[in-house]
Amino acid sequence: MKKSTVIIVLGVAIAGGIWYRQTHIPSNATPLASPSGETETAIPSISLPPTDDPSTPDPIETNPVETSPPTKPVDNAGSGATKPAIAALLADSLPNLTIEKNKDGLPVVTNTSSLYVLVNKKRNLPANYEPRDLVVPDVAFSFSGNSPKKKMRKEAAAALEKLFKAAEKDGIELKAVSGYRSYATQKSIFENNANTKGEEVANRTSARPGQSEHQTGLAMDVSSASVGYGLEESFGKTKEGKWLAKHAADHGFIIRFMKGKETVTGYSYEPWHVRYVGKEVAKDITKKNVTLEEYFDDIASSINRKA
Numbered sequence: 001m002k003k004s005t006v007i008i009v010l011g012v013a014i015a016g017g018i019w020y021r022q023t024h025i026p027s028n029a030t031p032l033a034s035p036s037g038e039t040e041t042a043i044p045s046i047s048l049p050p051t052d053d054p055s056t057p058d059p060i061e062t063n064p065v066e067t068s069p070p071t072k073p074v075d076n077a078g079s080g081a082t083k084p085a086i087a088a089l090l091a092d093s094l095p096n097l098t099i100e101k102n103k104d105g106l107p108v109v110t111n112t113s114s115l116y117v118l119v120n121k122k123r124n125l126p127a128n129y130e131p132r133d134l135v136v137p138d139v140a141f142s143f144s145g146n147s148p149k150k151k152m153r154k155e156a157a158a159a160l161e162k163l164f165k166a167a168e169k170d171g172i173e174l175k176a177v178s179g180y181r182s183y184a185t186q187k188s189i190f191e192n193n194a195n196t197k198g199e200e201v202a203n204r205t206s207a208r209p210g211q212s213e214h215q216t217g218l219a220m221d222v223s224s225a226s227v228g229y230g231l232e233e234s235f236g237k238t239k240e241g242k243w244l245a246k247h248a249a250d251h252g253f254i255i256r257f258m259k260g261k262e263t264v265t266g267y268s269y270e271p272w273h274v275r276y277v278g279k280e281v282a283k284d285i286t287k288k289n290v291t292l293e294e295y296f297d298d299i300a301s302s303i304n305r306k307a
């Protein structure tokens with residue numbers, strides 16, 4: 001009799017537990033974890049058929065983790081290799097980072113071989129500096145024979161060849177007049193100008209030794225028959241001079257000593273003097289209509305603002 005009573009009571013308890021689970025516990029409820037790491041349940045574990053109640057959330061969609069779509073790489077150069085921003089390109093050539101005084105207290109540039117080296121009245125090249133990659137560009141010159149002033153640095157020489165070919169295609173005849181000059185050659189030129197024109201005039205129209213872009217191998221004086229292949233300010237008003245000013249940047253060159261910027265550069269307007277800085281920089285400088293000095297100032301300011 002006692003055994004029968006126990007079985008009946010146990011059956012009622014189990015039935016009651018099943019009824020409680022069906023009416024009070026969601027089918028997707030998560031079992032409780034005990035401190036020992038084992039799963040605990042308050043009622044016997046019994047499999048139940050899935051509910052069709054639309055109000056019951058699907059376990060997989062409960063508290064979903066939001067993820068961002070993968071970032072696609074950006075190719076700034078289109079179909080070619082990605083190019084760095086201009087500011088990053090020039091960061092190592094900023095004027096304040098590339099100058100030091102020599103034993104005589106003279107401010108000397110430290111990035112002599114850089115395509116972006118800034119040389120002017122306040123920034124001197126070492127007296128013994130000579131580019132290692134000087135070559136003679138395959139262009140027409142205003143004089144015959146061999147001469148160091150026919151030379152340019154290799155990259156600049158290749159760009160000058162393309163510039164002259166583009167001019168020829170447009171019916172413009174240009175000739176190269178003077179490229180590389182050594183420190184000694186520039187010294188002789190300045191002293192001669194100072195003796196014949198006076199030092200004040202010479203200082204506006206020619207560079208002192210060590211302060212000439214020609215020593216970098218990145219500059220070339222260009223002229224035409226319309227001015228007798230001379231280096232005259234009137235060249236800027238000729239069709240050749242106008243073409244050069246308009247298309248120089250397409251091949252990586254800038255008109256280094258601009259009209260109206262004499263107080264910035266320290267030199268008179270020279271429409272014949274082109275300086276190689278690469279296409280990207282040349283186009284940006286020309287678009288902004290600034291000197292190389294002003295351009296570096298803008299780059300430095302931009303970097304400082306972001307710092």
